[in-house]
Amino acid sequence: MSELARRVAVVGVGNSRFGNFPESDANGLAAEALRNALDDAALGADEIDGLVANRVPHYARFGEMTGVSPRWGAQFPAEGRMSGISIETAVMAIVTGMASTVALVYGNNGRSRRVFYGGDPGFWAPWGMTSPGAQHALMWRKHMLRYGSTTQQLGHIAVAFREHALLNPNAVMKRPITLEDHRNARYIAEPLTLFDYCLINDGGVALILTSAERARDLRKPPVYIAGMARADDYRAASTCPDDFWFDAMQQCAERVYGVAGLGREAVDVLQIYDNFTPTVVFSLEGFGFCPQGEGGRFVEDGKLRLGGALPANTSGGHLSESYMQGWGLNVEAVRQVRGECGPRQVPDCNVAQFLCATPCSLSIIYSR
Amino acid sequence: MKRMAYDKPLPQSDVWSPPFWEAARKHELRMQRCAGCGYVRFPPGPTCPRCLSPEASWELLSGRGRVWSWTVFHQLYYAGFKDELPYNVALVELEEGPRLYTNIVGIENGALREGLPVVVTFEQATDDFTIPHFRSADVAYS
Numbered sequence: 371m372s373e374l375a376r377r378v379a380v381v382g383v384g385n386s387r388f389g390n391f392p393e394s395d396a397n398g399l400a401a402e403a404l405r406n407a408l409d410d411a412a413l414g415a416d417e418i419d420g421l422v423a424n425r426v427p428h429y430a431r432f433g434e435m436t437g438v439s440p441r442w443g444a445q446f447p448a449e450g451r452m453s454g455i456s457i458e459t460a461v462m463a464i465v466t467g468m469a470s471t472v473a474l475v476y477g478n479n480g481r482s483r484r485v486f487y488g489g490d491p492g493f494w495a496p497w498g499m500t501s502p503g504a505q506h507a508l509m510w511r512k513h514m515l516r517y518g519s520t521t522q523q524l525g526h527i528a529v530a531f532r533e534h535a536l537l538n539p540n541a542v543m544k545r546p547i548t549l550e551d552h553r554n555a556r557y558i559a560e561p562l563t564l565f566d567y568c569l570i571n572d573g574g575v576a577l578i579l580t581s582a583e584r585a586r587d588l589r590k591p592p593v594y595i596a597g598m599a600r601a602d603d604y605r606a607a608s609t610c611p612d613d614f615w616f617d618a619m620q621q622c623a624e625r626v627y628g629v630a631g632l633g634r635e636a637v638d639v640l641q642i643y644d645n646f647t648p649t650v651v652f653s654l655e656g657f658g659f660c661p662q663g664e665g666g667r668f669v670e671d672g673k674l675r676l677g678g679a680l681p682a683n684t685s686g687g688h689l690s691e692s693y694m695q696g697w698g699l700n701v702e703a704v705r706q707v708r709g710e711c712g713p714r715q716v717p718d719c720n721v722a723q724f725l726c727a728t729p730c731s732l733s734i735i736y737s738r
Numbered sequence: 739m740k741r742m743a744y745d746k747p748l749p750q751s752d753v754w755s756p757p758f759w760e761a762a763r764k765h766e767l768r769m770q771r772c773a774g775c776g777y778v779r780f781p782p783g784p785t786c787p788r789c790l791s792p793e794a795s796w797e798l799l800s801g802r803g804r805v806w807s808w809t810v811f812h813q814l815y816y817a818g819f820k821d822e823l824p825y826n827v828a829l830v831e832l833e834e835g836p837r838l839y840t841n842i843v844g845i846e847n848g849a850l851r852e853g854l855p856v857v858v859t860f861e862q863a864t865d866d867f868t869i870p871h872f873r874s875a876d877v878a879y880s
């Protein structure tokens with residue numbers, strides 16, 4: 371266990387409604403989430419001295435609107451990998467004394483403003499290559515060729531997370547799906563179908579982090595950041611990585627369990643960055659929950675479902691709750707450790723782990 | 739002879755790419771080869787990712803490679819590709835090492851396979867731009 375372990379705790383979490391809200395915007399949704407997170411922590415905006423903003427248009431304008439004027443702040447780009455990076459940076463700010471209580475806010479109005487992921491004038495546009503989904507489709511094809519994986523295996527992931535969403539009143543998706551629905555869905559970028567893709571929605575999410583000492587005096591039981599680590603791989607940033615970020619995730623796994631002083635067997639619930647279903651398989655392999663190449667077969671027996679050996683994305687995740695770019699998954703991790711998840715609660719949940727497979731591979735372990 | 743109006747996306751010029759597109763206009767596939775260590779890089783950039791040397795030559799490549807993987811687009815993202823749907827995009831690994839996204843032309847999408855040997859072919863888009871595509875180098879398709 372390292373110096374970093376359990377120095378910082380999450381003391382407040384909040385989110386807005388998820389869906390289509392043309393009457394609001396990213397600032398409005400993030401402010402709604404911040405109010406809920408502050409209420410959850412029983413803290414006032416004047417007690418926040420650090421602000422990390424993500425996807426809202428401008429950190430200072432957001433602070434002006436919400437009465438948060440911190441001594442330390444940061445804003446990260448709109449990519450989903452920045453959720454975990456934001457949280458890790460806030461931990462570093464608190465541990466180093468740059469801030470004592472940090473609010474992290476995320477607001478996205480991509481659905482009502484019809485933000486389209488793909489179709490931009492990038493370097494590969496003359497060949498019609500665009501969108502993260504197409505990149506993942508091409509990687510999944512390679513995984514199928516190299517390891518004998520199948521698209522049906524991805525269906526097991528989509529179906530499990532949809533089942534979880536049905537237990538989450540705030541999830542956008544309300545109807546069950548079957549493996550057959552997954553198989554018959556229309557292709558977006560073959561071999562991926564509609565149900566392999568996450569859901570662009572409007573919403574806001576916020577977390578409040580503070581030092582372990584301060585956390586003990588607040589309303590809710592602290593959920594500690596037990597471990598965090600990151601391993602980036604930029605070598606194929608323009609195309610796609612030969613190993614689906616496997617080596618980077620292996621390094622990240624070794625570090626994160628080392629920091630936390632615990633191993634995979636201690637993890638009660640996973641929250642996996644599921645922008646597309648193949649990312650779940652890549653993450654399970656990279657973080658060592660199954661051997662390399664075995665991820666497709668690993669998910670076939672319902673392991674990721676509530677009640678399974680390794681429940682994952684209990685809120686429904688990006689695939690069926692709402693694509694809040696990792697933020698909602700981290701909030702769900704905190705709520706699971708607190709035991710606040712009602713019908714979708716994992717029994718005796720002490721440890722939750724967030725996994726993210728991207729050019730910035732990252733993991734955060736939350737514990738009581 | 740007048741060509742049909744070309745409405746697919748045209749290359750976005752940055753300061754590093756013009757020699758690539760100028761070569762393509764002459765039906766040549768050229769990429770930067772580092773003068774320091776010989777590494778061939780793509781997309782074009784200011785420096786060698788292996789040795790950080792800024793010195794490079796625009797080397798004529800063999801135009802031969804193999805399909806690493808591919809996807810088939812069913813969703814329309816660019817209006818100019820409307821008549822092409824469903825169209826393929828492959829990641830091709832060139833003999834000289836670099837990988838690039840491209841289209842494999844003259845083949846059914848269902849006939850694409852891993853490791854398929856391909857060779858560059860050029861499609862004139864406008865007076866200024868010619869796009870390098872690839873076609874199967876297998877006798878059966880050539």
